[in-house]
Amino acid sequence: MSATNFNTKNDTYRKLMGNGLTYRIPRFQRDYSWTDDEWEDLWLDALGTITEGGEPAHYMGYLVLQSDNDKMFDVIDGQQRLTTLSLIVLAVLKNLQRLIDEKKDPERNQQRLQQIRQTYIGYLDPVTLVSRSKLTLNRNNDTYYQTYLVPLGHLPQRGFRASEHSLRKAFEWFEKRVRDYGKQQAAQFAGDEGVALASLIETLSDRLFFTVITVTDELNAYKVFETLNARGVRLSATDLLKNYLFSVLNRGTEHEHEMKTLEDRWEAMVGRLGSESFPDFLRLHWNSRHSFVRQTELFKTIRGQVRTREAVFALIREMEQDMDTYLGLTHPEASSWNPHLRAYAAELRMFSVRQPFPLLLAARRQFDEADFETLMRACVIISFRYNVICSLPANEQERVYNQVAVRLSRREIATVTQTLAALSSVYPADEAFRAAFSGKLIRTSHTRNRRIVRYLLCRLEKQADGSDYDFESDAFNLEHVLPQNPGAGWEAFSEEEIEALAFRLGNMTLLQGGQNKDLGNADYAAKRPVYAASNFALTRKLAEENADWTPERLATRQNWMARQATAIWRIAQLS
Secondary structure (H helix, E strand, O other), rough: OOHEEEEEEEHHHHHHHHHEEEEOOOOOOOOOOOHHHHHHHHHHHHHHOOOOOOOOEEEEEEEEOOOOOOOOEEEEEOOHHHHHHHHHHHHHHHHHHHHHHOOOOHHHHHHHHHHHHHHEEEOOOOOOOEEEEEOOOOOHEEEEEEHHHOOOOOOOOOOOOOOOOOHHHHHHHHHHHHHHHHHHHHHHOOOOHHHHHHHHHHHHHHHEEEEEEEEEHHHHHHHHHHHHHHHOOOOOOHHHHHHHHHHHHHOOOHHHHHHHHHHHHHHHHHHHHOOOHHHHHHHHHHHOOOOOOOOOHHHHHHHHHHOOHHHHHHHHHHHHHHHHHHHHHOOHHHHHOOHHHHHHHHHHHHHHOOOHHHHHHHHOOOHHHHHHHHHHHHHHHHHHHHHHHHHHHHHHHHHHHHHHHHHHHHHOOOOOHHHHHHHHHOOOOOHHHHHHOOOOEOOOOOOHHHHHHOOOOOOHHHHHHOOOOOOOOOEEEEOOOOOOOOOOOOOOHHHHHHHHOOHHHHHEEEOOHHHHHHHHOOHHHHHHHHHHHOOOOHHHHHHHOOOOOOOOHHHHHHHHHHHHHHOOOOOOOOO
């Protein structure tokens, strides 16, 4: 980002609102949403700068603005803070008007009211009482703000949106705090409450400061968003993209009904997905139809390709088409999918594997349920082989899935058989899989890893005995034959071997609930009779075939498990 497109500086609230500068919250930016928790935090922070022994200044955080003329600024991030500060100023003006109405030094208080209004709020036409405001709110909030709050008039309460009620409640909340403050502090100003109120605003405006980042267009705003998010500052990529799409509709003749339709459909999607999940969904959706794009380049790519009203609504329609599939993949327990599909989605989530999602979005659009289920099962098997056991690079795998998804979307491949053939490069061959499995260790000190090992052993159990156990069940536990912290009786293992072998898959088996705890760190001779009486075929087999437990016996068992796993997690077409 070049210096000509990006500027950053620290500014006090006084400097922000001075010099004829005006601020506009984009029409379709989110509504006002702060509540009394945020009001109180801001009020206490503000008071902390003017009380004796308080901090000399208070940092208000980042303010991200967009402008091409350095006079009118769109507020990309910071609208809740700017709006609330304006309500504090209006609360002071309301109290000055109260003093004027009570004939308390009316001339001076009128001068104070006019000066503060012109400095921080804007010009109010003396004839029409129509405001020329320094701050313009979004399309849902600005009418209430300009019509009722800025003129300090009666505040009607019926027939308004929830966010407009929030604006009114915030103003009333601050009006009471300012009134109480003015009365309490008047004594320090020779009993003049008007001076106390004016001093409150003048002091706060110099002691509240922001880091102001100014950019020239939406793309630079998105780059700022990425940078700040990487540093833990939460901005909304969802809102930024939304503003861009609505700005496309605003180029040329405005179609209000289209704007309303787009807003309703957008909010419905965000409501179902959640604003935090929306950027992830958008990238996966895009990559299911287009060449691979990373999250950092997504906004730039969409901005370059979605430039017309038709393209905006096409994007919305396509996202709506994919949303149910995305929710089924990410929240399978709440989906209406059949049990097999829900189970496959849950397994992918347990593996922490998302690389197949673009392909699965594309496949859901093209295949019937039977073929889609076949592909889901294949993606689980590939993920188990490639990611869980072989631990191969995920970035290359992601690109392959994207390439196949795009080919499927373009109808270059049309069947599930062709789709599987196109995935052959990310399907580890049997020999490579067996070799990786034979040496695999999984540290079960992590909850996710414990679940994966239980899942793996339950699948091996089904292969050996036909018994289908729920790996999430509390009825049995994961047992380490060689304990993680062995006591006496384990002299066959050196300290180095204990560290290297305790978490090997061949050292793990299943036991009924309670038996694992009872055995503790006992030696193998004490454990073997318990294993022999187990309900689990794998555990009985371990006792039957191993009179003792040594590094060599552990390796032999794991090699056997690897051969079984190769038969279980297998795609016949690719093997």
